Every structure is written in C-alpha cells, then in structure tokens.
Amino acid sequence: MNPSGTYLLGLDLGGTRLKAIALNPAGLELARETAPTSGDDWQDQVRRCVTGMVSRLGPPLAIGVAAPGLAAADERAITFMPGRLPGLEGLDWTKFLESPTPVPVINDAHAALLGEVWLGAANGMRDVILLTLGTGVGGAILSDGRLLRGHLGRAGHLGHLTVNADGPLDIVNTPGSLEDAVGNHSISVRSHGSHTSTAALVADVLRGDAAATAVWKRTIRDLAAGIVSLINILDPEAVLLGGGIAEAGDALFIPLAAELDHLEWRPGGHRVRLIHASLGDWAGAHGAAARALEIHLTPS
Amino acid sequence: MNPSGTYLLGLDLGGTRLKAIALNPAGLELARETAPTSGDDWQDQVRRCVTGMVSRLGPPLAIGVAAPGLAAADERAITFMPGRLPGLEGLDWTKFLESPTPVPVINDAHAALLGEVWLGAANGMRDVILLTLGTGVGGAILSDGRLLRGHLGRAGHLGHLTVNADGPLDIVNTPGSLEDAVGNHSISVRSHGSHTSTAALVADVLRGDAAATAVWKRTIRDLAAGIVSLINILDPEAVLLGGGIAEAGDALFIPLAAELDHLEWRPGGHRVRLIHASLGDWAGAHGAAARALEIHLTPS
Numbered sequence: 001m002n003p004s005g006t007y008l009l010g011l012d013l014g015g016t017r018l019k020a021i022a023l024n025p026a027g028l029e030l031a032r033e034t035a036p037t038s039g040d041d042w043q044d045q046v047r048r049c050v051t052g053m054v055s056r057l058g059p060p061l062a063i064g065v066a067a068p069g070l071a072a073a074d075e076r077a078i079t080f081m082p083g084r085l086p087g088l089e090g091l092d093w094t095k096f097l098e099s100p101t102p103v104p105v106i107n108d109a110h111a112a113l114l115g116e117v118w119l120g121a122a123n124g125m126r127d128v129i130l131l132t133l134g135t136g137v138g139g140a141i142l143s144d145g146r147l148l149r150g151h152l153g154r155a156g157h158l159g160h161l162t163v164n165a166d167g168p169l170d171i172v173n174t175p176g177s178l179e180d181a182v183g184n185h186s187i188s189v190r191s192h193g194s195h196t197s198t199a200a201l202v203a204d205v206l207r208g209d210a211a212a213t214a215v216w217k218r219t220i221r222d223l224a225a226g227i228v229s230l231i232n233i234l235d236p237e238a239v240l241l242g243g244g245i246a247e248a249g250d251a252l253f254i255p256l257a258a259e260l261d262h263l264e265w266r267p268g269g270h271r272v273r274l275i276h277a278s279l280g281d282w283a284g285a286h287g288a289a290a291r292a293l294e295i296h297l298t299p300s
Numbered sequence: 301m302n303p304s305g306t307y308l309l310g311l312d313l314g315g316t317r318l319k320a321i322a323l324n325p326a327g328l329e330l331a332r333e334t335a336p337t338s339g340d341d342w343q344d345q346v347r348r349c350v351t352g353m354v355s356r357l358g359p360p361l362a363i364g365v366a367a368p369g370l371a372a373a374d375e376r377a378i379t380f381m382p383g384r385l386p387g388l389e390g391l392d393w394t395k396f397l398e399s400p401t402p403v404p405v406i407n408d409a410h411a412a413l414l415g416e417v418w419l420g421a422a423n424g425m426r427d428v429i430l431l432t433l434g435t436g437v438g439g440a441i442l443s444d445g446r447l448l449r450g451h452l453g454r455a456g457h458l459g460h461l462t463v464n465a466d467g468p469l470d471i472v473n474t475p476g477s478l479e480d481a482v483g484n485h486s487i488s489v490r491s492h493g494s495h496t497s498t499a500a501l502v503a504d505v506l507r508g509d510a511a512a513t514a515v516w517k518r519t520i521r522d523l524a525a526g527i528v529s530l531i532n533i534l535d536p537e538a539v540l541l542g543g544g545i546a547e548a549g550d551a552l553f554i555p556l557a558a559e560l561d562h563l564e565w566r567p568g569g570h571r572v573r574l575i576h577a578s579l580g581d582w583a584g585a586h587g588a589a590a591r592a593l594e595i596h597l598t599p600s
Contacts (some may be wrong), residue, residue, distance in 0.1 A: 070567060080567045101398050127451040141533070143448050143455070150443065150535020151427040152567055160527035160565065163465045165481075165522050172565035174532060181465075222465050225475050228516060229461035233441070233533060235450020265379045265460065266473035267370060267452055 008296075009044070009053065010115075010289030012108060012282070013037060013067040015084045018046050025293060027119045031057060032282070043087060043096070050097060053242055063103045064292030065093050066111030066284040070153035075104040076292075079153065084226040090196040104291050108284045109156055110147055112277075113140035115286030121278040127236045130277060131158055131227070133245035136171075137179040141234055151240055159183065161229060163222045181222035184245060191215045202248045217255070224259035231272050232265055242277030249276070308596075309353065309360040310415075310589030311346070312408060312582070313337060313367040315384045318346050321355055321585040322577075325593060327419045331357060332582070343387060343396070346474040350397060354398035363403045364394050366411030370453035374589075376406040379453065404591050408584045409456055410447055412577075415586030416540055421578040427536045430577060431458055431527070433545035436471075437479040438507055441534055459483065461529060463522045481522035484545060491515045502548045517555070524559035530599030531572050542577030549576070 003214045007030050010018040022030040035049040036042075050139040054060065060243050067088060069081025081088050095105040107112075113130040116122040122130075132138045137159030141148040148155040159179030160172050167176020171176060180186050194211060195201040198219075204212035227239055246252060264272065279286055307330050312319040316338050322330040335349040336342075354360065367388060369381025381388050393479040406414075413430040416422040426445040431436045437459030441448040448455040459479030460472050467476020468517075480486050484498045494511060495501040498519075505511035527539055546552060557574060564572065579586055 010357050028465075073504055137440075141383065143443065143450065144446070146446070148443050148534065151537040151572075152570060154445070154531075154565075155533065157532040157535075157565075160460070160532035163461045163462055163526040165525040169563070172532070174565065175563060185338070197466035219371055224553055225462040225465035229529070230533070231454075231458040232460035232472065233455065233530070234448065235452055235454035237451040263469070263473050263475060265454075265474065265530075267454065270452060 003128070007057060008157055008284040008289040008292050009050070009063040010111075010287070010292065011050070011063065011065045012063060012111065012288055013046065013085070013088070014249060015040075015068065018042075018049055019282060019285045020049055020053060021248035021289060022053060022060070023043045023119075023286065024178045025061065025290045032285075037085070038085065042085060043091075047097070050183065062101050062296040063093075063097060063099055064111075064295075065103055065105040065229040066108040066288040067105055068108050071106050071110075071149075071287035072132040073149070073153065075106060076102070078105055080296070102295065104288075104295055106147075106157070106288065106291055107140075107153060109138040110140045110149070111144055111285075111287030111291065112241070112242065112279070112283035113156075113287065114147060115279050115283040115288075116242075116277050117142060119276045119279065122238060122240055125172055125237055127234075128238045128240060129158065129230055129234055129236045130242060130276075131230075132243035133182055133223075133241060134243035135185045137177075137243075141236075143234060146217060158230060161226055163225045163229075178226040182226075182245070183221055183232035190219065198248070200243050202251050206251060212218070215253075220252070220255050220259055222262050224256060227256075227260065227274075228263045228265065238270060238273035238275050240275050240277045242280075242283065246276055307357060307360050308589040308592050309350070309363045310411075310585040310587070310592065311350070311363065311365045311384070312411065312584035312588055313342075313346065313365060313388070314408070315368065315575055317538040318342075318551075319347055319544075319582060319585045320349050320353060321582060321589060322353060323419075323586070324361070325361065325546055325588045336497060337385070340386065342385060344390075347397070348408065348431050357363065362592035362596040363399055364411075364588035364595075365395075365399060365405040366408040366588040368404055369410050371406050371410075371449075372453065375406060376402070392553065402595065404588075404595055406591055407440075407453060407456070409438040410440045410449070411585075411587030411591065412542065412579070412583035413442055413453075413456075413540070414447060414590045415488060415579050415588075416542075416577050417580065418590040419586055421575045422538060422540055425530070425537055427534075428538045428540060429456075429530055429536045430532055430540040430542060431530075432543035432577075433523075433544035434480055435485045436483045437477075437543075441536075443534060452482070454565035458526070458530060461526055463525045463529075478522065478526040482519055482526075487574060490519065498545050498548070502551050506551060516551075520552070520555050524556060524563050524596055527556075527560065528563045528565065536572060538575050540575050540577045542553070542580075542583065546576055
C-alpha cells in the first residue's frame with residue numbers, strides 16, 4: 001500500500017500509445033502503464049489508464065503531461081497540433097483529468113530533456129541540448145537551468161535547421177533541413193532506394209559496404225554540421241543524442257566524434273560532451289513527472 | 301552640474317575605439333565620448349576617457365563594459381579573446397577602473413541586444429534575437445527576458461551556423477557558415493572579385509546589374525535559411541538585423557521578407573517580425589549601461 005499523495009504521475013501522450021509512469025519525488029519508479037491512443041477514443045483510453053493507476057496507487061501528489069505540438073505559455077493546453085490526436089488542441093488537462101492541482105502540459109521533446117536532466121544522462125546539467133534522431137529529428141534546449149520555450153512554445157525544433165540551403169523544403173518549409181538529412185523518414189531517398197531503415201543501412205556499413213558507407217558518411221557530416229551550429233548558437237556543456245538512430249551506438253558516435261574534431265569550435269581547447277540519452281522511449285513520461293514536481297515545489 | 305551618482309556609464313570596447321556613454325536611469329543621454337584603442341596603450345586611453353567623464357559628470361551610479369570575446373560567468377572579466385586588445389583576457393574591470401561597485405563585463409554582441417531591448421527597436425520584448433551583419437556576422441539571444449550566455453559565454457554566435465554543409469570551414473571551423481555567406485569580409489570571393497564591399501554590390505543591384513543581383517540573391521537566400529533555422533530553434537517574436545549590411549534598408553528587407561514568405565514556419569499563420577536595429581554603433585555602449593543598471597537594481 002502506498003500512502004496517498006506520495007508520487008508524481010507522468011503521462012506521455014503519443015500518436016499510437018500513452019505511456020504513464022508513477023515516480024516518487026526522489027525519482028524511484030513505482031509503476032508504469034501504457035494504453036493505445038491511435039483510435040478516436042484516445043481520450044477515454046487516457047482517462048481509463050489514469051483512473052486505474054490512481055485506484056491502485058492512491059491520488060498522486062501531482063500530474064504532468066507531455067504531448068506533441070506547441071504548448072500554451074500557461075501550460076494548461078496544447079495550442080497547436082494539426083493532424084493527429086483530434087481534440088488535443090485546446091484540451092484543458094486539469095479539467096479533463098479532474099485534477100485538484102494544476103496539470104502542466106508541455107511539448108514531448110521538451111519533456112524528454114527534462115526527464116534526462118532529472119533522472120537520465122544529463123542529470124544535474126544546466127546547459128544541455130537534446131537531439132532526438134528518429135523518424136524525424138526533434139529536440140529541446142536547457143539554458144542556465146531553464147527550458148527554452150520561446151514566444152509560441154516552438155523553441156527546440158532542432159530538426160528544422162538548414163544544413164544545405166539549396167536543398168528541398170522540409171515539412172515546415174526549412175530548406176535542406178537536418179531532419180531531412182538525418183531522419184529515418186528520408187532514408188529511402190537518401191540511399192537512392194537501397195535501404196528502408198537507418199538500422200539496415202548501419203548494418204551494411206558494419207559489413208563494409210561502400211555504398212552504404214557513403215550514405216552514412218553524408219548523414220554524419222550533416223549531423224555534425226547541425227551539432228556545431230547548435231553549439232555555436234547555444235553553447236551547451238553537452239549534446240544528448242536520443243531516438244532510434246542513436247541506438248546505432250559506436251557506429252554513430254565514433255565517426256561523429258571524429259567529424260566534430262574537425263568542425264567544432266573549441267575555445268581554449270574546451271570540447272562539448274556528446275552523450276547517449278539514457279531514458280529511451282520513457283524520457284517524456286519522466287519529464288512530465290519532473291515538470292509536475294517542479295511546479296508542486298514552486299511557492300505559489 | 302549633474303548631482304553625483306545619477307547616471308550609468310556604459311563602455312563599449314572595440315579594437316579601434318572605445319565608445320563611452322552616460323545615460324540617466326530613464327535612458328536619457330547625458331554625454332558620449334570616444335577614445336582610440338588600436339595602440340598598445342589602450343588601457344591608458346580607456347582609463348583617461350573614464351576619468352574625464354567622471355570629473356565632468358561626477359561619480360556614476362554604476363559602470364558596465366561591453367567587450368569582444370567570451371565573458372566569465374561572474375562577469376568580472378573577458379576570459380577568451382585571442383589576437384586583439386592584448387591584456388584584455390583576464391582583466392578585472394572592477395579593479396582596473398577602481399570602481400566602488402562591481403563593473404559587469406559582457407560580450408559586445410550580447411550588450412548590443414540588451415541596448416536594443418532597453419532603448420532601441422526591441423524595446424520591451426522578451427523573446428528576440430539580434431543578427432549583426434557587418435564584416436562578420438554576430439548576434440545574441442534573449443529568451444523569456446533573459447540573455448542566453450551558455451556554458452562558456454559563447455551563446456549567440458549566430459554567424460557560426462552552417463547554411464551549406466559542404467562549404468569551406470570558417471574562422472571557427474564551421475562548414476559553409478552564415479558569416480562566410482553574408483559577412484562583408486567574404487564579398488570579394490562571393491562576387492568573384494567584382495565587388496569589394498556589400499554597399500557597392502547593393503548599389504549595382506539597385507542599378508539593375510544582373511551579375512550583382514545574382515550574388516545578392518544568393519546572399520539573401522543563405523541569410524533567410526539562417527534566419528528560419530534560428531526561428532525554429534529559438535522561436536523569437538522578432539528578429540533584429542543590425543550592422544552595416546542592414547543599412548541597405550529596403551534592398552535587403554524587401555527581398556528577405558519575400559524569401560521568408562517561402563521558408564518560414566508560421567504555426568497558425570503567426571509570422572515573426574523582421575526589424576532593423578535602431579541604436580547603430582552605439583548599441584553596445586547602451587547595453588553595457590543597461591546591464592550595469594540591471595545589477596544596480598538587483599537586491600543583493
């Protein structure tokens with residue numbers, strides 16, 4: 001039996017599933033659950049999952065939500081998220097979950113970074129950026145201990161920076177973007193049809209295939225160019241790499257570090273750390289709980 | 301006669317001259333002076349200029365300094381500035397100026413943005429970036445009302461972001477950087493030797509010269525790619541353009557705005573404002589005074 005009100009409930013809403021985690025204020029995991037969200041009944045699924053956890057664990061100290069899209073400055077709702085998860089835009093999560101305490105909603109990539117800073121590979125850092133390398137490329141920025149949100153909640157869309165100004169426009173019109181140069185969604189185009197996943201490409205690179213190696217080198221060059229741009233703009237102490245492509249491990253990190261040896265500005269010899277994110281798919285749920293805790297601890 | 305202690309003294313140290321300005325706490329200008337700094341005796345020149353102003357205006361409420369290079373986190377000194385202004389690295393400005401109150405030292409581009417936010421074109425804004433387009437390209441970032449410094453004081457080096465990953469490395473090893481694509485230092489290379497200044501190039505563009513127009517269009521495309529990258533990374537409400545190249549006025553701002561119509565991500569139709577910085581060469585001195593005032597007003 002958990003005494004009531006001793007845990008944080010972190011929810012990470014994705015287009016296919018909800019991840020829910022219960023953590024005590026020291027970060028110890030008490031429970032995790034998932035629920036499907038691809039149907040039109042996603043709101044019912046979310047409510048049922050939360051109700052189930054609360055009935056088992058008692059009422060939470062506070063709840064936090066991570067979701068795709070741009071979050072309102074007051075963190076009550078996602079204000080901009082076209083396409084997926086109908087009904088998410090404008091949904092007031094405090095009311096929706098009938099919570100006695102405010103339920104902050106933050107962007108899922110922002111949440112992932114907060115999770116990594118609280119309990120993952122960026123623990124205790126104050127200046128750090130996260131790049132998530134998956135189907136697309138996303139990210140988030142912590143500067144002097146604060147998450148950057150920007151004017152519309154858009155800050156940290158690190159996939160949408162140009163690495164080749166003459167390239168085709170990406171999904172938000174950025175020419176030759178980092179997302180199109182590195183994200184798994186474009187691997188078929190970038191490999192001229194020879195590969196349908198980055199994992200398969202990397203497997204061929206490890207077997208010594210010359211054509212695959214050329215594609216991978218191009219990918220790593222563009223990623224390195226994006227990373228040094230972000231280093232010069234934001235001056236982090238570390239760059240965290242997460243997402244499925246970061247699972248390539250040494251096949252990514254070693255040639256990338258070598259490229260950074262050529263391209264990174266290192267004042268006085270100072271080198272920015274390159275680190276593999278450690279919380280995986282559950283970083284966003286951890287970060288949602290982290291944000292809920294942060295608000296809970298802030299004097300009102 | 302000014303009563304003593306009623307003005308802020310802002311110093312902007314450049315490689316050729318010092319700019320010194322006296323402003324009252326409401327931003328009214330009381331005096332400005334310059335002194336040469338290209339000689340080995342630049343420290344004597346600075347001290348003489350300050351002593352002269354103090355003897356005329358009385359002791360200042362507080363003094364602030366803007367200087368090239370990376371500033372220490374405690375703002376007592378510039379920690380990294382190779383090449384110019386020998387003796388600047390490590391110089392403790394509070395001691396050097398024998399000031400009874402701490403003298404903050406900040407990076408000159410950071411100062412320029414603080415100046416524009418206090419008394420210039422970005423007055424009152426909380427999320428804004430400054431790009432200075434001159435010999436090189438520099439900049440600074442204000443996010444949620446705070447100047448971004450980063451881990452080493454390097455944040456805001458906006459000229460050193462890649463716009464063409466296959467391009468040659470710039471002065472800090474960034475491939476195909478915005479600085480090399482736009483800065484006046486590379487105009488001779490970019491125009492294939494036909495022009496030695498951006499001002500001359502723009503004059504030919506205005507006369508309808510086709511070759512000059514092609515170079516200018518290339519410059520504007522790269523600048524637009526850099527700006528949309530920064531918008532997606534930082535999500536400002538406005539982008540401020542300063543420096544000599546911004547003096548091109550409509551010849552820059554109109555085609556740049558047209559390019560941004562194609563390349564800018566505008567969630568819900570929201571468009572980031574593009575604004576000409578208004579304080580010119582004196583923005584840094586204003587910002588040094590702004591920082592001094594800010595510290596003066598902070599409860600210790």
